[in-house]
Amino acid sequence: MGTELKHTDPLSSLKEFTPARIGIGRVGNSIPLAESLQFKLSHAHARDAVYSTLEVEALTARLKTFGLPVLHLHSRATSRQKYLKRPDLGRQLGEESVAELNDYSGDHDIAIVLADGLSATAINEHAVGLLALLLPILTASKLKIAPLCLVEQGRVAIGDDIAHALKARFSLVLIGERPGLSSADSMGAYLTYGPMPGLTDESRNCISNIRPQGLTNKPAAHKIQYLILEAFKRKLSGVGLKDNAGLIGS
Amino acid sequence: MGHFSTRLQPNHPTDDPKGIAASIIEGLLYGSGDAVIGINPATDSPATVMTLLKLIDSLREQFAIPTQSCVLSHITTTLELMNAGAPVDLCFQSIAGTEKANSSFGISLALLDEAYAAALSLNRGTIGQNVMYFETGQGSELSANGHHGVDLQTCEARAYAIARKYKPLLVNSVVGFIGPEYLYDGKQIIRAALEDHFCGKLLGLPMGVDICYTNHAEADQDDMDNLLTLLGVAGCNFIMGIPGSDDVMLNYQSTSFHDALYLRKVLGLRPAPEFEQWLMKQGIVDQKGDLLPVKASHSLIKATNYMNH
Incomplete structure (x- = not known):
């Protein structure tokens, strides 16, 4: 009976x-x-990513190797629940x-x-690797x-507030994106010229899906550099x- | 006996035509797509949208599939393409229930009027002239800060009043896509979906529901299974059909091709009559509506070969 019950899919060749x-x-x-079990596992990974926390000590130690001060800041959302309910x-x-700033x-x-x-x-796994390529450029x-x-x-x-307080002319925000079922570690880069509180999305450029199975660090760093210089x-x-930037051979 | 339909949603993260075709063909072989074959494009570029419109149109013509196609680009993009002679069966737009929220979508009633007239003028309907496809969802007015202190459900019902003016073929509440800041968990998503379905029925709309959730909401596929059954019992018109429930472009989860088969079987519902006839003719279902095993030699599977170029 088992062999008749289960139908394999001839379309698997199109995967x-x-x-x-x-x-x-x-x-x-x-x-x-x-x-069905695979799906549940993927969902569990995506949920874990939403509730994952920054590995502050390890990240700070790695970021300090770039020779810049590293600051540890917090938004006004005091918990993940608060964060999800109050954007x-x-x-x-x-x-x-x-x-501090x-x-x-x-x-x-x-x-x-x-x-x-x-x-x-996404930040724990990919941010330092990207900066290692980007900062020297x-x-x-x-x-x-x-x-x-x-x-x-x-x-x-929040990058607007930070850059404004630092009196920086430009902000680059690397941030963990909303996890998909098959992409729990996707990082986004948001670029803003003349950052100040109150700006909205049409003032920014975004590079999305930065991860090993998506846009890898090297082309991502080149796109970011291109946009910063143009901005x-x-x-x-x-x-x-x-x-x-895609036109300059990626 | 009642009928129950699906929108076949074959999205792809980079709009790859062959990848999209693979999902369309898989869906058809599962009896999905009688409401519409509708692609959310990853980019709103007119050239890409045109390519996808032609892709579905040629597939539909080649196999004489009794359904309609839609690429869910912004209405201004669709309008531009209609003026260039694109094969647009259904003109899509997301709508909301206040003027301010609709402005944040980049639309006005005047723009909807213009697109409606353009879609009618294409005269592509064979048995009717219902040429619009609208999507809605509670919370968009709050998100656009255009709610004027009015509750989510009332704002949503106002969007249906706009939809009704244009005699749409389909209206779809994408209920769980908005995120947890508006609908926090599975319970809230289920409640909002039933409210939307109820208001759609009251206003006489051809309403369906995208039974869905994002990964930052407190919800999972079990909540969607519950909602699927609730909506089926309540007489919902259509749901989404997505490979394995996982939309790999929009990064959210909805209902699978299998889910619609379950609901049809349990509640004794059939696909749209002309589509069911087509499924039988293609050897996809038998007289009872049960799926038949698919052979690798099926002409639909071979159809992807011509997309090599």
Whole structure:
């Protein structure tokens, strides 16, 4: 009976063309047990990523090797539950963090912010590797980098508050993206020229899906560098700045 | 006997035509797609949208599939493409229940009027002239700070009033996509979906529900299984059909091709009549509507070969 009950899927040959869960077959009308368990495992990984936390000590130690001060900041969202229910609090810097930043206010070109977002896993695993490629390129372009900021319970717009407090001319926010079922460790990069509190998404450029199975560090670093240099040249970012970095051979 | 339909949703993270075709063909072989074959494009670029429109249209023509196609681009993109003669069966747009929220979607009633007239003028309907496909969902007015202190459900019902004006073929509440800051957990998503279904029925809309959740909501596939059965019993018109419930472009989970088969079987519901006839003719289902084993030599599977170029 078992052999008649389970129908394999002749489309499994087409799996190479899409990451979609095609060709999984059926048992009666239902999804086969192995696939059902696989799905639950993927969902558990995605959920874990949402509740993962920044490995602050380990990240700080690794970031210090770049020779810049490393600051540990917090948004006004005091817990993950609060963060999920109140997006506005995740966009604002906590009072103590504001005070800490004031000490480092100065003549900076770029504020670099690493925020947990919806997947601290993404930052824990990919942020330092990307910066190791990016920072030498930026300093070679004579750009002055502000202290590196690690932010807990942060959303994208918190970069505006941070860069504004540091008096930086540009902000680069590396942040964990909302995990998909097959991509729990995806990192996004948001770039803003002239950051100040109150800006919205049309003022930014975004590079998404930075992870080993997506956009890898090397092309990501090149895209970021391209956009930063263009933004400084044209004194803007966002919808007015198109990402043509793909044209320079990636 | 009642009918129960699905939107076949074959999304791909980079809009790869062959990848999308693979998901379409898989869905058809599971009896999915009688409401619409509808792709969310990863990019709103007119050239990409045109490629995808032509892809579904040629597949539909080649196999004489009695359904309609849609690429869910912004209405301004679709309007531009209709003016360039694109094969648009259904003109799509997300709508909300207040003027301010609709402005945040980049639309106005005047723009909807213009697109509706353009879609009608294509005269592609063979048995009707229902040419619009709208998506809604509680919370978009709050998200756009355009709720004027009015509750989520009332705002949502106002969106249905807009939809009704354009005699749509389909209206779809994408209930769990909005995220936990608006609908926190499975319980809230289930409640909102039933509210939406109820209001859709009251207003006489051809309403379906995207039974779905994101990975930062306190919900899982068991909640969706519950909601699927609840909506089926309540007479929902259509749901989504997505390979293995996992939308690999939009990064959320919805219902699988298998889910619709379950509901049809348990509640004695059939696909749209002309689509069911087509499924039988293709040897996909038998007279009772049960799936038949698919052979690798099926002409639909071989159809992907012509997409090599």
